[in-house]
Amino acid sequence: MKIAIDGPAASGKTSLGRALAERFGCRFIETGKMYRAVALGLARGLSLDRIVIDVAEPERFLLNGEDVTDLLHTPELDQASSEAGTRPEVRARLVALQQRIAADIDVVMEGRDIGTVVLPDADVKIFLRASPDVRARRRVDQRPGAEVGRTLRELLVRDRRDSTRAIAPLNPASDATIIDTDRKTLAEVISEAVDLVKERLLEH
Numbered sequence: 001m002k003i004a005i006d007g008p009a010a011s012g013k014t015s016l017g018r019a020l021a022e023r024f025g026c027r028f029i030e031t032g033k034m035y036r037a038v039a040l041g042l043a044r045g046l047s048l049d050r051i052v053i054d055v056a057e058p059e060r061f062l063l064n065g066e067d068v069t070d071l072l073h074t075p076e077l078d079q080a081s082s083e084a085g086t087r088p089e090v091r092a093r094l095v096a097l098q099q100r101i102a103a104d105i106d107v108v109m110e111g112r113d114i115g116t117v118v119l120p121d122a123d124v125k126i127f128l129r130a131s132p133d134v135r136a137r138r139r140v141d142q143r144p145g146a147e148v149g150r151t152l153r154e155l156l157v158r159d160r161r162d163s164t165r166a167i168a169p170l171n172p173a174s175d176a177t178i179i180d181t182d183r184k185t186l187a188e189v190i191s192e193a194v195d196l197v198k199e200r201l202l203e204h
Helices: 013-024 032-043 075-084 090-101 116-120 133-140 147-165 186-203
Strands: 002-006 027-028 054-055 060-063 107-111 124-129 177-180
Touching: 002 116, 013 027, 013 124, 013 186, 027 090, 032 054, 032 060, 032 090, 032 186, 054 090, 060 075, 060 124, 060 147, 075 147, 090 107, 090 116, 107 116, 116 124, 124 186, 177 186
Parallel strands: 002 107, 002 124, 027 107, 124 177
Antiparallel strands: 054 060
C-alpha cells in the first residue's frame, strides 16, 4: 500500500503521515527532510555531487553517513531547502531515492509532489490545505521563540516559490482527496483520512 500526502509547509502533513503509518503498519517517509539535508550539505560547502543522502529507521536522515536529523528544522533551512527543490538535478536524485524506498514496502510518504510525481500510482492521495495564518501559528507553536509575523512572511515566500517553480509545482493530483484543515482538529483530520484509506482498501 502506498499513501501520498501533499500540501504546503505547516499544513499538518507530518502529524497525519505518522498517524496513518502507525495505524496501517507502513513506513513513514518525510521527504522534506531529504531536501533539508541536501541544503545543509550545500551550506557546509559540499558540492552536490559529493552529497549522499540516506534514510534510516526510525525516521533518521543521514548526510554522508552523519545523522543530521536533529539539525534540519531551522528557519534558514526552511528557505534553503525550498530553493534546493527548484534545482532539477536535486529533484531528480531525491525523487529516484524516494521511489526506490517505496518500491518494495508499504509507505506513507509526505511532501510537495508525492501524488503527482513520486508516487503517481499511490493507492491513496491526500492533499492538505490550510490558510497561511493558521500555518504560521502552527509553526510558531512548534518552535518556541519564533515570531508569528516573520514566520508568516517566510511561509508566503516559500508558498510562492513552491507553487510557481517550473518542475513539479505544488498542486494537488487530479485524483487526490483535498482536506482543509483550518477548522479541524488533528484528530478530526486523522479520522477523515483513516476512513478514506479504509474505503480504498475495501475497493481493492
